[in-house]
Amino acid sequence: MTLDVRARIQRYIRIAVGSDINDEDDIFELGLVDSLFALELVTFVESEFGVVAEKEDLDICNFCSIAALVAFVEARCQNDEDAGRTWTSD
Amino acid sequence: MDIRLTDSQRAYRETARQFTARELAPWAARIDREGVTPPSVLNVIRGCGFLGAALPQDKGGGGIDEVSYGILTEEVGRVCSSTRSLMTVHNMSAQAIARFGDHEQQERWLPDLCSGRKVVAFALSEPEVGSAADAIETKATSDGNAFRVSGTKKWITYGLIADLFVVFAKLEGAPIALVVDRDSEGLRIEPVTDIFGVRGSMLAQLHFDEVRVRKERQLGRVGMGIRFVANVALDHGRFSVAWGSTGIIQACLDACVAYSEQRRQAGRRLKDFQLIRRQLANMLVDHTASRALCYRSACLRQRRAPQATMETSLAKYHASMAAIRAATNAVHMHGANGCSGEYPVDRYLRDATVSGIVEGTHEIHQLALASYALRRPYLD
Numbered sequence: 066m067t068l069d070v071r072a073r074i075q076r077y078i079r080i081a082v083g084s085d086i087n088d089e090d091d092i093f094e095l096g097l098v099d100s101l102f103a104l105e106l107v108t109f110v111e112s113e114f115g116v117v118a119e120k121e122d123l124d125i126c127n128f129c130s131i132a133a134l135v136a137f138v139e140a141r142c143q144n145d146e147d148a149g150r151t152w153t154s155d
Numbered sequence: 156m157d158i159r160l161t162d163s164q165r166a167y168r169e170t171a172r173q174f175t176a177r178e179l180a181p182w183a184a185r186i187d188r189e190g191v192t193p194p195s196v197l198n199v200i201r202g203c204g205f206l207g208a209a210l211p212q213d214k215g216g217g218g219i220d221e222v223s224y225g226i227l228t229e230e231v232g233r234v235c236s237s238t239r240s241l242m243t244v245h246n247m248s249a250q251a252i253a254r255f256g257d258h259e260q261q262e263r264w265l266p267d268l269c270s271g272r273k274v275v276a277f278a279l280s281e282p283e284v285g286s287a288a289d290a291i292e293t294k295a296t297s298d299g300n301a302f303r304v305s306g307t308k309k310w311i312t313y314g315l316i317a318d319l320f321v322v323f324a325k326l327e328g329a330p331i332a333l334v335v336d337r338d339s340e341g342l343r344i345e346p347v348t349d350i351f352g353v354r355g356s357m358l359a360q361l362h363f364d365e366v367r368v369r370k371e372r373q374l375g376r377v378g379m380g381i382r383f384v385a386n387v388a389l390d391h392g393r394f395s396v397a398w399g400s401t402g403i404i405q406a407c408l409d410a411c412v413a414y415s416e417q418r419r420q421a422g423r424r425l426k427d428f429q430l431i432r433r434q435l436a437n438m439l440v441d442h443t444a445s446r447a448l449c450y451r452s453a454c455l456r457q458r459r460a461p462q463a464t465m466e467t468s469l470a471k472y473h474a475s476m477a478a479i480r481a482a483t484n485a486v487h488m489h490g491a492n493g494c495s496g497e498y499p500v501d502r503y504l505r506d507a508t509v510s511g512i513v514e515g516t517h518e519i520h521q522l523a524l525a526s527y528a529l530r531r532p533y534l535d
Contacts, residue, residue, distance in 0.1 A: 080530050081530050083529055083530065098526070099522070099523055099526060100289075100381070100382050100386060101386060101390075101464050101465065101468070101523055103382050103383065103386065104387065104390060104464045105461050105462070105464050105465065106461075108459050108460065108461045108463065108464070109461040111459060112458075112459055112460060112461060113461075120254070120255055120256075120257065120375065121376070123255070123375060123376065123379060123383045124376050124378070124379060125378070125379065125382055125383075
């Protein structure tokens with residue numbers, strides 16, 4: 066699952082920022098994207114991975130890098146599995 | 156993309172069209188001329204369900220789909236941009252509460268906002284801060300279980316009558332969003348008058364002098380006030396302004412078709428002059444294109460597609476530009492009559508110009524859309 070999630074997030078982010086970045090690079094701090102991109106990332110992870118970003122999740126720390134996004138998606142998926150909800154990746 | 160309206164969406168459009176013709180059209184010129192939305196019109200808007208039409212049904216809102224909300228906004232914008240702007244700021248601010256408010260906050264505020272018993276305004280801009288929202292100077296300091304807020308907010312649409320404000324301030328340099336009552340001690344509200352367009356929007360300047368706001372009134376997390384709370388609200392606002400601008404183009408086309416059929420020059424009706432026909436054709440194209448972009452944005456929002464935010468920016472940018480173009484040509488087609496106030500087209504031009512500035516100027520959208528253009532092939 067991790068590889069799949071990471072690969073899909075890497076593909077989305079790298080196309081968005083137009084450069085080959087490291088997983089830990091903060092795309093907002095580096096000025097690679099504008100502020101609207103944060104909203105786009107929220108809907109991206111929700112639609113791509115079927116997770117729901119709750120109010121408390123809406124912190125830029127969860128969306129600022131590929132590594133952060135992977136950790137967020139995996140954590141949300143784990144929570145869903147623990148709660149008995151089904152996660153589908155395609 | 157299938158943009159055929161459903162039966163319910165068509166019915167909604169017809170209801171909105173009849174309502175605006177009956178309740179708003181007789182007032183629109185006066186609202187513009189006097190720079191005030193009369194209490195009677197405000198009461199009609201508050202009571203008709205438009206303010207809460209797109210808000211959650213479980214809180215008393217209408218819960219209508221994105222296309223229906225767009226249609227509603229277009230119909231209101233076609234008749235009166237001032238009252239359309241009331242719908243815009245109320246909905247965008249209430250949507251922020253719906254998205255970022257916790258259960259108690261939602262229960263506390265949303266039922267009254269859905270019903271129209273209360274109006275909420277959006278307080279982000281400041282005298283020295285417009286497009287660069289991160290630079291807001293209004294400050295919040297922690298004081299026990301409350302914040303103390305000091306600073307000035309400007310250009311607050313319907314701030315003169317709003318019951319609540321979603322206010323953005325910085326707490327030790329980190330942006331936060333707070334819901335503030337109109338009657339808070341230390342909050343002084345004064346009118347901003349003699350504005351160029353959307354003249355009935357009852358703009359206010361808000362002066363906060365150590366206003367005490369309980370911490371339970373904070374929306375979202377510390378530091379996320381601009382990036383998430385404000386941006387979510389502004390995204391809703393852009394969607395509304397895009398549709399409202401499309402309504403202005405339709406109004407220009409309606410006015411110009413009628414005028415060109417009635418007005419004669421050199422023994423011929425205006426509509427028989429080729430250059431006039433070119434203007435009518437361009438208005439029709441602008442309206443059709445703007446509406447198509449609005450529908451596209453609505454469909455993407457409805458299915459929560461990642462590109463919805465940028466496609467909404469695209470629709471707002473195009474529609475507001477096209478509205479200025481259509482209104483400019485409408486004034487020219489009317490000649491001196493178009494500058495007289497006897498016809499509505501000068502109002503359309505002034506309202507369209509304001510629509511090109513609020514919720515992001517053309518230039519701000521150009522920058523964002525250029526970045527989007529560079530990566531769009533993946534998304535499509």
